[in-house]
Amino acid sequence: AQSVTQLGSHVSVSxxxxxxxxxxxSSSVPPYLxxxxxxxxxxxxxxxxxxxxxxxxxxINGFEAEFKKSETSFHLTKPSAHMSDAAEYxxxxxxxxxxxxxxxxxxxxTQLTVWP
Amino acid sequence: NAGVMQNPRHLVRRRGQEARLRCSxxxxxxxxxxxxxxPEEGLKFxxxxxxxxxxxxxxxxxxxxxxxxxxEGPSILRIQQVVRGDSAAYFxxxxxxxxxxxxxxxGTQLSVL
Numbered sequence: 001a002q003s004v005t006q007l008g009s010h011v012s013v014s015x016x017x018x019x020x021x022x023x024x025x026s027s028s029v030p031p032y033l034x035x036x037x038x039x040x041x042x043x044x045x046x047x048x049x050x051x052x053x054x055x056x057x058x059x060i061n062g063f064e065a066e067f068k069k070s071e072t073s074f075h076l077t078k079p080s081a082h083m084s085d086a087a088e089y090x091x092x093x094x095x096x097x098x099x100x101x102x103x104x105x106x107x108x109x110t111q112l113t114v115w116p
Numbered sequence: 117n118a119g120v121m122q123n124p125r126h127l128v129r130r131r132g133q134e135a136r137l138r139c140s141x142x143x144x145x146x147x148x149x150x151x152x153x154x155p156e157e158g159l160k161f162x163x164x165x166x167x168x169x170x171x172x173x174x175x176x177x178x179x180x181x182x183x184x185x186x187x188e189g190p191s192i193l194r195i196q197q198v199v200r201g202d203s204a205a206y207f208x209x210x211x212x213x214x215x216x217x218x219x220x221x222x223g224t225q226l227s228v229l
Binding site: 004032036041042043044045046049051090092094101102103104105106107108109 | 207
C-alpha cells in the first residue's frame with residue numbers, strides 16, 4: 001500500500017530564504033513521486049516528478065527535490081523564496097504502472113507562507 | 117490547447133438532491149480521474165475511467181456515487197441524495213495514454229446545505 005506523510009502543515013519563511021518542504025512515503029514497489037502546487041481557487045499544477053531516473057529532480061519555478069530511497073524521502077527545496085511561491089504544496093506517490101498509473105496517493109499538504 | 121475544464125465551479129445542493137459534476141479532459145487525453153478533497157485533507161482518489169469504461173472505482177463510496185465517461189461528451193460524476201458529508205472540492209484530472217502525468221482542472225466546490 002502507498003502512503004505519504006508531509007511533516008508540517010504550515011511552513012513560513014522570509015522572502016529570499018531557503019524553502020524546505022518535507023515528504024516521506026511508503027511504497028511496496030519502486031515508486032513514482034510527485035510534487036504539486038495549488039494556488040487559491042485553482043487546480044493542482046505539477047512542479048516536478050521522479051520516475052526512477054536521476055535522483056535529483058529539477059522542476060519549474062526553481063524548485064527541486066531529491067529522492068532518497070534509504071530515507072524513503074522526497075523533500076522539496078528552493079534556494080530563495082519569492083512572494084509568488086505562497087501556496088499549498090502536495091506530495092504524492094504512485095505505483096506508476098498498469099491500471100494504477102494515475103492513481104496518486106496524496107499527503108495532506110503544506111501551506112507555505114512567504115513574509116516580505 | 118485548453119486545459120481540463122470542470123463545471124460548475126460552485127454547486128450548492130440541499131440534502132437529498134442530486135449533484136452532477138462535469139469534466140472535459142484536455143484534447144487528446146483518453147484517461148480521466150476523479151479526486152475528492154475534504155477540508156484539511158489531501159486529495160483522495162475516487163475513480164479512473166477511459167472512454168466508455170470504468171477501469172478502477174476502488175475509491176468510490178459504495179452507494180450514491182457513480183461516474184461515466186461516454187464516447188461523446190464530458191465525464192460525469194453523479195452523487196445521488198447528497199448529504200452534508202459530501203461537501204468537498206471535487207477535482208478531475210486527465211492524462212494521455214500510458215503517461216504518468218496528470219493535468220488537473222480547477223475543481224468543483226460542492227456545498228450541501
